[in-house]
Amino acid sequence: MxxxxxxxxxxxxxxxxxxxxxxxxxxxxxxxxLKHLQEGFRGVILxxxxxxxxxxxxxxxxxxxxxxxxxxxIIMLTAMNEPTVKMDGLQEYVVDYITxxxxxxxxxxxxxxxxxxxxxxxxx
Amino acid sequence: xxxxxxxxxxxxxxxxECPAHGRPEGECWRVPDTLCYGEEKPLLTEKLGRCIECxxxxxxxxxxxxCINLTHFYKQLKENECRPDSLKEEVAVELSEVYEMLYKLxxxxxxxxxxxxxxxxMVTTLKSMLxxxxxxxxxxxxxxxxxxxxxxxxxxxxxxxxRNEFDARAAEDSSNELIAKLGTLINKCTDTLTSSIFRSEQxxxxxKNAYQQLLNIVEFLPDATFVxxxxxxxxxxxxxxxxxxxxxxxxxxxxxDFTYSVPFYGSRRKLLIDYLEDGADPTVWNxxxxxxxxxxxxxxxxxxxxxxxxxxxxxxxxxxxxxxKDGNRAGGIESVxxxxxxxxxxxxxxxxxAQLHHSRQMESLMLKLGHDLKTPLTPLFTLLPxxxxxxxxxxxxxxxxxxxxxxxxxxxxxxxxxxxxxxxxFTGEALREALELGPAVQGVCLExxxxxxxxxxxxxxxIPAGLFVFVVFDQIRDLxxxxxxxxxxxxxxGGVIGISARKRGEMVEVTVKDEGTGLTExxxxxxxxxxxxxxxxxQDPSALGLGLSICKRIVLNHGGRIWAxxxxxxxxxxxxxxxxxx
Numbered sequence: 001m002x003x004x005x006x007x008x009x010x011x012x013x014x015x016x017x018x019x020x021x022x023x024x025x026x027x028x029x030x031x032x033x034l035k036h037l038q039e040g041f042r043g044v045i046l047x048x049x050x051x052x053x054x055x056x057x058x059x060x061x062x063x064x065x066x067x068x069x070x071x072x073x074i075i076m077l078t079a080m081n082e083p084t085v086k087m088d089g090l091q092e093y094v095v096d097y098i099t100x101x102x103x104x105x106x107x108x109x110x111x112x113x114x115x116x117x118x119x120x121x122x123x124x
Numbered sequence: 125x126x127x128x129x130x131x132x133x134x135x136x137x138x139x140x141e142c143p144a145h146g147r148p149e150g151e152c153w154r155v156p157d158t159l160c161y162g163e164e165k166p167l168l169t170e171k172l173g174r175c176i177e178c179x180x181x182x183x184x185x186x187x188x189x190x191c192i193n194l195t196h197f198y199k200q201l202k203e204n205e206c207r208p209d210s211l212k213e214e215v216a217v218e219l220s221e222v223y224e225m226l227y228k229l230x231x232x233x234x235x236x237x238x239x240x241x242x243x244x245x246m247v248t249t250l251k252s253m254l255x256x257x258x259x260x261x262x263x264x265x266x267x268x269x270x271x272x273x274x275x276x277x278x279x280x281x282x283x284x285x286x287r288n289e290f291d292a293r294a295a296e297d298s299s300n301e302l303i304a305k306l307g308t309l310i311n312k313c314t315d316t317l318t319s320s321i322f323r324s325e326q327x328x329x330x331x332k333n334a335y336q337q338l339l340n341i342v343e344f345l346p347d348a349t350f351v352x353x354x355x356x357x358x359x360x361x362x363x364x365x366x367x368x369x370x371x372x373x374x375x376x377x378x379x380x381d382f383t384y385s386v387p388f389y390g391s392r393r394k395l396l397i398d399y400l401e402d403g404a405d406p407t408v409w410n411x412x413x414x415x416x417x418x419x420x421x422x423x424x425x426x427x428x429x430x431x432x433x434x435x436x437x438x439x440x441x442x443x444x445x446x447x448x449k450d451g452n453r454a455g456g457i458e459s460v461x462x463x464x465x466x467x468x469x470x471x472x473x474x475x476x477x478a479q480l481h482h483s484r485q486m487e488s489l490m491l492k493l494g495h496d497l498k499t500p501l502t503p504l505f506t507l508l509p510x511x512x513x514x515x516x517x518x519x520x521x522x523x524x525x526x527x528x529x530x531x532x533x534x535x536x537x538x539x540x541x542x543x544x545x546x547x548x549x550f551t552g553e554a555l556r557e558a559l560e561l562g563p564a565v566q567g568v569c570l571e572x573x574x575x576x577x578x579x580x581x582x583x584x585x586x587i588p589a590g591l592f593v594f595v596v597f598d599q600i601r602d603l604x605x606x607x608x609x610x611x612x613x614x615x616x617x618g619g620v621i622g623i624s625a626r627k628r629g630e631m632v633e634v635t636v637k638d639e640g641t642g643l644t645e646x647x648x649x650x651x652x653x654x655x656x657x658x659x660x661x662x663q664d665p666s667a668l669g670l671g672l673s674i675c676k677r678i679v680l681n682h683g684g685r686i687w688a689x690x691x692x693x694x695x696x697x698x699x700x701x702x703x704x705x706x
């Protein structure tokens with residue numbers, strides 16, 4: 001699932017993943033992401049940090065508070081490397097960071113790695 | 125002497141008809157025809173001869189010698205009654221000697237003495253008495269002379285003291301006790317007077333010195349200062365004021381009637397010092413701004429035109445009243461501080477602060493822009509390679525390559541701009557650490573070795589071992605990375621890039637030198653400006669013109685300086701900079 005308020009980024013990633021045979025859910029913000037999780041989504045979550053109303057860190061806080069974290073891998077999409085106070089105590093729920101704009105090949109490789117990692121966990 | 129006794133009382137005589145009976149003054153022996161001897165009435169001289177034996181006489185004449193002399197005298201008198209005339213003549217001669225002696229004494233000749241030898245005891249006694257009188261008179265005269273001389277000397281001494289000759293001393297060794305004591309008293313008075321005068325002179329001297337010191341203090345006060353007395357006369361006009369107004373103290377001392385305002389304004393008018401007594405005078409507001417009163421002191425700001433009407437100076441003025449020891453107003457002091465430069469500096473500071481604020485806003489804007497650029501770049505980076513893979517037409521492929529390359533350029537520009545903006549607002553002082561320069565530079569050289577190999581370049585790192593700098597590691601890595609990358613780009617094939625460092629006081633001076641294209645002198649400053657590109661670099665689409673700006677910002681953040689040296693085009697370039705030693 002990609003959580004990003006920018007429609008073009010969501011679409012670009014969707015096209016890229018379709019070409020690689022990976023299914024993708026779209027969420028334009030934190031609320032929609034939580035809705036997908038409540039409906040049973042489990043997998044890799046590509047979370048943009050800077051979003052209106054409810055940013056990436058707020059969304060992670062809600063995911064954790066609602067107990068929806070199990071079975072998911074959260075990867076942050078960031079344009080800046082600057083740390084914020086908000087991420088304190090939440091970084092343990094984030095497994096990786098991808099800096100925008102990203103190289104498509106490296107992006108796909110990283111994503112495949114975490115998908116297979118989750119598949120492996122499920123198999124156990 | 126005991127009380128006189130009366131004969132009739134002493135002898136308990138009842139002969140009231142006796143001429144001596146009841147006589148108040150007594151001295152019955154001088155009374156003729158007393159009844160002491162019954163009916164017999166002897167001559168007085170005879171009676172006196174008998175009376176000497178009388179206890180009444182003896183009791184009344186207590187002096188034994190006088191009694192004896194009188195006895196002799198009366199005997200002589202009695203004898204002379206029956207002496208021949210020759211004896212009377214001898215007495216006459218001796219009486220003439222007595223007369224002569226008395227004459228000399230009456231003339232003041234107290235040294236005269238009369239011959240004592242005489243045929244009669246009475247005359248001898250008389251002469252002896254005369255000599256005693258003369259001797260005593262002589263003594264009195266000598267004593268009086270001593271007294272007069274002493275008084276004259278003391279008079280002279282006092283006269284000298286009156287003429288301020290305080291070293292004059294009165295004689296204290298006179299044989300006359302009074303004169304000696306008077307001499308001692310005069311000397312004591314003189315000592316007291318001298319000491320008092322000395323103290324008074326000392327006090328006067330001290331007062332003069334204190335006044336001079338005060339004038340000196342006023343003279344050398346850094347602020348332009350003048351002092352007026354109670355009548356408004358200028359009594360001090362210091363050097364700083366002379367420099368400010370061009371008017372010297374010799375022109376101004378003693379002047380009154382607001383003359384002191386002329387050097388400030390070119391005309392007579394009230395200065396702040398003239399508003400001390402009447403601070404409520406509304407005209408003060410016409411002449412001064414920001415007026416403040418603290419106790420007796422009045423301060424304010426104004427503009428003056430000393431020397432010439434064009435020479436406008438902004439001054440801060442303080443005026444304070446002066447009082448004498450009784451608390452009466454004795455004048456005032458006014459100091460004038462030229463704050464023109466300060467005012468300009470304040471205006472400049474305000475301008476710079478506004479500029480800094482604007483600069484920070486721009487940095488913040490650049491950071492946001494850099495960040496926001498990455499969002500639209502993301503679909504381009506994702507989709508362009510996918511499109512490129514799906515296109516077979518070489519022209520379209522080339523067009524897509526150009527698009528990819530420019531997207532990458534925008535990306536690099538955005539990253540470096542953000543880096544530069546980030547460096548401007550972040551000095552990272554807290555993150556500084558001691559770093560050994562040689563190995564750190566070696567690490568950066570290794571990162572760039574691939575680039576160097578392409579041009580067959582050799583990097584000579586001659587930084588001595590053990591040379592430490594106190595820096596933010598990430599920034600220093602960026603600094604060397606940019607400089608070595610620039611040197612690689614500027615170098616010709618087979619060249620050498622030299623990196624050296626040495627201690628310079630508390631700093632370390634580092635040189636990164638290449639043998640490449642070199643610089644003309646006009647560019648040694650401008651190459652550090654943002655987005656500046658040398659003509660050659662303009663041909664390179666990947667060149668951003670931000671590398672040296674970032675280097676400059678990093679060096680400035682560390683309190684160092686950076687500059688370029690080159691002997692001209694084709695002669696290579698050296699970039700030199702300083703960093704703090706650890």
